[in-house]
Every structure is written in structure tokens, then in C-alpha cells.
Amino acid sequence: MASQVQPRGSFLSYNNSAIGFTDTASLVVKRTEYEYSGSLPLLTLIDLSCNNLTGEIPKELTSLQGLIFLNLSVNHLEGQLPMEIGAMTSLESLDLSRNKLSGVIPQSLAGISFLSHLNVSYNNFSGRIPSGTQIQSFYASCFIGNLELCGPPLTETCVGDDLPKVPIPGTADEEDDDNWIEMKWFYMSMPLGFVIGFWAVLGPLAIKKAWRVAYFQFLDSVRCKLFGCW
Template structure:
């Protein structure tokens, strides 16, 4: 039912089609929120498909019909054309393993229903080119069969769930032109997607976008405080002491002998002083000795 002019809400009565495996309502004018009752698509919630049961439903005849009317009806050729992994593909007489939902290019608003994660047999989910907001369901990794996911050109915010990196079969991923932020989750095959899958999200970072995240900045270690070493203080003290002693000795020595060597009058006065001191000591000692023996 793609490429028509359907408008209004997506009818909740659609959810009664429990055996529906392929829903394509892309390129219409549908609006409002995506109903949460999509989880009632029982056929999409199973990882394995009963091919015999599916064929009996598709080709509108069964063994009871043949036994009743006594003749067989040849099968008609069942061909479908869908957008598969971003490419328009034709499938001839498929076994309907193509569990797919395509609601792209409409005017849906609101959040992606969390109930979508119960469709564990879903192979392709395309909700691109809408006005969806909110965050990607955190448990989207439960859809382990998912091979193609396109949520581009919406207003989806928040971080990319780490569970998305756990889907090993995911070959096509489009999250561009949204309001996602934070680090692109690493691990497994997430590093194989190029930057075009994530561009248009200014606050998104990671190796795919060649943009470092704040946590990737090299850690600047604080400078270690200068170690206070008592031995260094002691060496500085003794060095200053030796310098002061040397300076004192030089000053005292030349302060006394310098004038005596260069000025004759100072030498005479100095010698007279020494003679007086010597005479005084001699007389004092002589008097003391005389008194001692007297």
C-alpha cells in the first residue's frame, strides 16, 4: 500500500492481522503516533517461520479443499517488490522470511513504540523521513534477526543504545540527520559502518565520524609537588657557611696586614704596641714570680 495518498491515523484495527509479515505503508500522508499494538503481529514475533503454513495461507487452498472438490488448483506465481536494505528489490515466490515494516516518508510523530522490540523475527525496519522524536528503544538489541534499520531524517534524540551493537546480522544502519548525541557504541561490527550512517548529528562522536569524544582526551597528570629534602637544605647551609667564613677570613686578614705591609707609619705604631704589650706581660709575670718566692 505504499505510494498512495492515505492520510490520518494508522488504524489500530490493522493490529488484528496477527499473521501479517510484510507491512509497507511508505510514501503516504499518515500522521499522528505509531500505535503500540504492533506487538500483536505474532508472525513477526517468531524467529522461525512455518513455510507450509505460510504457503497454505498465501496460495488460498489446502488439502481439505482438494479432498472436497476432487481437483487441484495450480499455484499462481507470488511476486513482491519492496525496498530491501535501501534498495528496491523483487522477490519471486519467496518463503516469506521477509518480516518487514516500512512506514517511511510519512508524517508520524511521537516516539518509536517500545513494543517494537517484541518483534524479534523482524528482518527490516524503516521509519525514516518522519517527524519522530524521543529516544531509540534501549532494548532494540532484542531484535537479533534485524538486518536493516533506517531511522534517518527524524528528530530522534538521546544516545545510541549499546544493545544495537549486539545485532550480528545488522548489515544496513541509517541514523543520520537526527539529534543524537554522545559516543557511537563500539564493539563487534559497529566499527564497520562509515560516517555517512551517523552524519547530521552534531553532538555525536566516535571513530566513524573522526571526532573524539570528551572522554577520549588524554589525561593531564597534575605536576608533583617539589619534594622537600632536608639533605638539600643542609648542603645549602654548609655552602653558605663556608662562603661566609672564607669571606670573613679574607677581610680580617687583609684588613689587618694590608695596612702594615703598605704603610710604614702603621708598621711602626703596630710594633710599638707589641713592645708595650710584651713589656707589660714581662713586668706582670716578674712581679707575680717575685711575690710567689718572697
């Protein structure tokens, strides 16, 4: 179970029939019981549900990278969920419901790409449900019974979700706002500068005739020096 490649599989139960020795295992997923026999060599599972297990979940359990199904529901487990649970990259089903687990649900749980079933209901988890499309696509019933959990898919919002977002100094949003303000002032100053420059040169010529005569005489002298007079 500690390897992602399982040539023979790992399982917990077997039956001894009259015909011969047959390996089978039963697994409850999404409230439906499945029995595996022929495909059992491809299955890696731990089902310790409905026992009297106590104490914390050992973090060494998270080293089982080849584990596909883990069911520890209906026990008396307490403490926090190991932060390293995201290392169980092959996990497809995780049921921790009806225990006494507390603390936050690790964000690393959202990184398990094959996880298709999750149930952490009726514990004492608190804080925000890990953000991620996969986690937030589960039904809200997977998280009920945890009075201090918040965020999608639950309807309870977390503290601060309703507050308006304030740009943090140095963030991309603030830089975009600054760039837009600079561009706005640039475009506004273009026509103003054109008008001021135009009247600064031509305004005096339009007002005083002597200045107009002197100006055109100056242009005429420059033309004569460059191209010759005719």
C-alpha cells in the same frame, strides 16, 4: 514477526495481476530498491518510510524478534530510541534516518550480530556511538547529521578521549605495576645482600689473623667431633 522462526513470512504490500493473485513487496536497502516475490515467504519486514508518522517509537516494537528489515526513515518520529532494541536479534537492516530522534544510541544495538545495514543519519542523537566492531565498521555517512555524536567511525572524538589514562585503584593495570616494582626491588637486592653477607663473615677474617686462627680451630674441632681426629 514476534518469533525467530517464520514459516510463511510477513509483508506489507501485494499486487493483483490479471493472471491471478501475486504477493510482492518492495524494499529499499543501501539506496537500492529490491522487489521480493518468490522468496517473500522467507521475508519479514516493516517499511513505513516517507510518511507523516509522529511521536516516539513504541518499545513494544522491539519484541519483534523475527523482524529482518525495519525502515522508519523520512518521518517525524521523536524521542529516544528504545533501550531494548538489542532484543531484535534477527534484524539485518535498520533505517531510522531523517527523523527527529534524540538521546544516545543504545549500546545494545552493537549486540545485534546479523545487522549489516544501519542508517541513523540526520537525527538529533548525541553521545558516543556504541562501541563494537560491527557498529564501527559502518560508513561514517550512516551517522552524519547528528551534530553531537562522537567516536568511531566519525572523526569527532568524545570528551575525555584525549586525556591520559589514569590507573584506577584496585585495577589490574595498577596491580601489574605493583608486582613489577616488587620484582625489580627483589632482583636489585639480591647482589647487594650477597655482597653484604659475604663481607660480614669473611671481612673480619681477612683483617685479623687471630680471628682466622680461632675460626679454623673451631672448624677443626667440629670436624673431630663428627668424623674423629686423624
